[in-house]
Amino acid sequence: MAENRQFLKRENTLLLGGPASARVVDGEVEVFGHRPKKGETLISRPWRVLPIHALTDTVLELSLGAGHSLRIVEEDTIPDSWRSLSERIGINSRVIVIGGVDSGKTSLVTFLHNQAVKKGIPTIIFDLDIGQSDICPPTTIANSGLYFKTVPSLHLIRPDKIYPVGYTSPSYNPKEALDKARLLLKEGEKRCVLINTDGWVGEGAADWYKASLVDSAIPSHVVLLGAESGPLLNDAIAKSGAEVIKLDVPKMVSPRNHEARRLIREMNYARFLRGASLKTIPLSWISFKILEQEGENYPSITDYLNDVVLDIEKCGCAASKKIIGHEGYDLSDIGIGLISYVLSENDTVSSIALFMGIDPKKQIARIYTPYNDTIKRLAIGGVILSSTFEELHVYRQRV
Numbered sequence: 001m002a003e004n005r006q007f008l009k010r011e012n013t014l015l016l017g018g019p020a021s022a023r024v025v026d027g028e029v030e031v032f033g034h035r036p037k038k039g040e041t042l043i044s045r046p047w048r049v050l051p052i053h054a055l056t057d058t059v060l061e062l063s064l065g066a067g068h069s070l071r072i073v074e075e076d077t078i079p080d081s082w083r084s085l086s087e088r089i090g091i092n093s094r095v096i097v098i099g100g101v102d103s104g105k106t107s108l109v110t111f112l113h114n115q116a117v118k119k120g121i122p123t124i125i126f127d128l129d130i131g132q133s134d135i136c137p138p139t140t141i142a143n144s145g146l147y148f149k150t151v152p153s154l155h156l157i158r159p160d161k162i163y164p165v166g167y168t169s170p171s172y173n174p175k176e177a178l179d180k181a182r183l184l185l186k187e188g189e190k191r192c193v194l195i196n197t198d199g200w201v202g203e204g205a206a207d208w209y210k211a212s213l214v215d216s217a218i219p220s221h222v223v224l225l226g227a228e229s230g231p232l233l234n235d236a237i238a239k240s241g242a243e244v245i246k247l248d249v250p251k252m253v254s255p256r257n258h259e260a261r262r263l264i265r266e267m268n269y270a271r272f273l274r275g276a277s278l279k280t281i282p283l284s285w286i287s288f289k290i291l292e293q294e295g296e297n298y299p300s301i302t303d304y305l306n307d308v309v310l311d312i313e314k315c316g317c318a319a320s321k322k323i324i325g326h327e328g329y330d331l332s333d334i335g336i337g338l339i340s341y342v343l344s345e346n347d348t349v350s351s352i353a354l355f356m357g358i359d360p361k362k363q364i365a366r367i368y369t370p371y372n373d374t375i376k377r378l379a380i381g382g383v384i385l386s387s388t389f390e391e392l393h394v395y396r397q398r399v
Contacts, residue, residue, distance in 0.1 A: 006062050006070075008054040013077050015051055015252065017069030018044035020062060027058025031152040032078070032107060033086075033114030042152050044068075046267065047260045050152065051077045051252065077252040082108060085223070085245055086115035094193040096217045098210055098233075099225030101199030102255040106134060106154060108225060108247075109196045114150040116192055122148040124188040125157060126195040128181055128213070131168040131261065134196075135159045137272040137352045138265040139166055139339050139381055141180055143187050154196075161187065162349035164341040166291030166381030168265065171200050172396055173382075174209050176291055182216045183347075195219070201227045211236035221245060262391055269339075269389040272352050275370040278332060283363045289343070289379040292396065302360060304380070305329045308338065308395050312384065319384050319392035332356040332366040335387035338395070342369060343377040354387070355380055 005025070008014050016022055022042045029036065030053045036042055044050040046067065052060065053076050064070075089095060089112055097105045106129070113123045125144040127135045134154035136142035142159035151157060163180040170177035185195075195217055200206045207230030214222060214236040222242045226249035229237065237244055256264075288301045298304040309329065312319045322334045331337060337354030344350045353369030355378060367375060368387065384393040 004062055004064070006060045008052070008058040008060060008072070009074075010054050010057050011074070011076065013051050013053045013073050013075065014060070015049050015069070015071040015073065015077070016042075016044045016062070017049045017071075018046045018067075019065030020044045020068040022050070022052055022063075023061045025059040025061050028055040029053060029058055029060075030055060032110040033118065034150040034152045036152065045153075045155070045264075047256055047264050048153075049252075049254060053077070073252070077250065078111060079247070079250055081247050082111055083115075085221075085247070086112055088221070088243075089116050089121070089192065091121050091192055092190055093221060094188075094195070094217060094219045095221040095223060096195040096197065096214060096219045097223045097225055098197055098201065098229075099199065099223075099227045099249070100201050101261075102253060103199065103226045103249045104253045105129070105196055105199075105225055106132070107250070107253070108223070109194050110151065110154050112194055113147070113154075116194075117148060117150050121192050122146045123192045123194050125154060126184060126188070126193065127154070127159075128184075129196050129198045130165045130170060130177065131198055132264060133268070136162045137349075138268050139168055139383055140164050140341070140349055140352070141177075141184055143184055146191060163347070164291060164343075164349050164379045164381065166339065166379070166383070167394065167396075168383060168391075169200055170198060170209055171205065172394065173291065174205055178209060178212050178216075181213060185213075185216045203230050206230075207232045214240055214242070223247060225249060266389050266391060269352075269385060273354070273368070273370060273389065276353070276368050277370075278356070279367045279369060279375070281365050281367060281375055283358060283365055286365055286375060287377045289377065291379055291381050301358065301380075302329065305357060308384075311395050312393055315393050317393045318386075318390070322392075328357075328359070330357045330359045330366055332368070336384055336392060337366075337368060337387070339381040339383040339385055340367070341379040341381070342371045342375050343379055349379075353378070354385055356387075
């Protein structure tokens with residue numbers, strides 16, 4: 001990365017797009033309410049923008065990677081409405097944030113967390129955004145433990161409990177996503193809870209799903225960030241008795257296209273699969289759970305794999321080029337697998353993995369994972385990845 005120094009006037013904001021980093025050499029800044037110490041390095045990840053607001057005249061040392069962006073604006077990019085909301089958050093508040101894709105939900109949750117911590121109120125973060133998750137792998141949801149420190153980014157917070165969903169949006173399997181969210185939302189009673197949600201909003205199934213989340217969350221505040229509530233969500237909010245706060249999408253939020261969101265997920269698969277290796281495990285050791293909506297209807301993992309392979313062959317996607325002409329259900333030699341999850345005894349995720357198929361003759365499974373203990377239970381999702389973590393296809397049973 002190229003390094004240079006950047007002077008930032010008091011009350012100006014540097015919008016630093018990744019990959020890049022900044023270190024405060026002199027002065028004082030805030031990032032979503034987090035005040036870094038002198039010498040602390042602030043990381044702006046690829047396809048993300050970090051708003052560094054100068055509280056005093058400031059000198060930053062920047063390291064800039066290929067594809068970075070720099071922009072200085074002569075104002076604080078945190079809306080006054082966000083500051084007003086943060087002042088209403090107390091020790092037992094339960095806040096759920098609902099909005100469309102790239103509406104600023106994660107930024108708002110980060111800011112609310114930091115403002116609460118600065119008031120002496122630790123928070124528990126619930127990350128229900130399975131397509132653009134921060135504290136857990138893509139295709140999962142998670143909560144943090146009680147967190148006492150401010151952060152410039154939620155990805156620095158470690159998850160406490162992780163549950164598998166198996167897809168990059170709840171729209172693929174709303175029931176599974178809701179069941180897992182309900183398990184998670186039982187946590188955090190009598191604490192300050194901040195709930196980030198996915199960007200699936202609108203009428204029909206999306207309205208039902210968000211209404212069901214509100215029913216389960218029992219919120220004190222429902223924040224609609226640039227989103228209109230449907231009739232079912234309206235009813236759920238009224239039933240909950242929560243205060244409704246409608247906020248506009250901040251003008252500095254930059255929408256990401258579909259490809260950028262996919263590339264962010266691929267980067268996060270790699271993050272959580274770091275140090276993985278291919279394991280060969282006897283099938284008799286493993287109990288499989290298929291997360292597909294009709295997964296319980298498959299007599300065996302072989303039947304499921306057969307349908308997945310047939311679907312890949314027909315999809316005309318990048319995965320089909322690899323699988324056409326390949327024989328058998330051991331996919332490790334062609335470098336593709338299904339996103340999967342090593343489960344603990346209480347159905348939480350111990351590690352993510354790639355399920356790369358089976359050899360029925362040898363009665364073995366091929367599993368690519370950083371998990372080094374005995375694998376007894378494996379949940380199988382519907383996202384097909386390459387061995388370099390590229391999203392190739394999504395399998396969903398045709399009915």
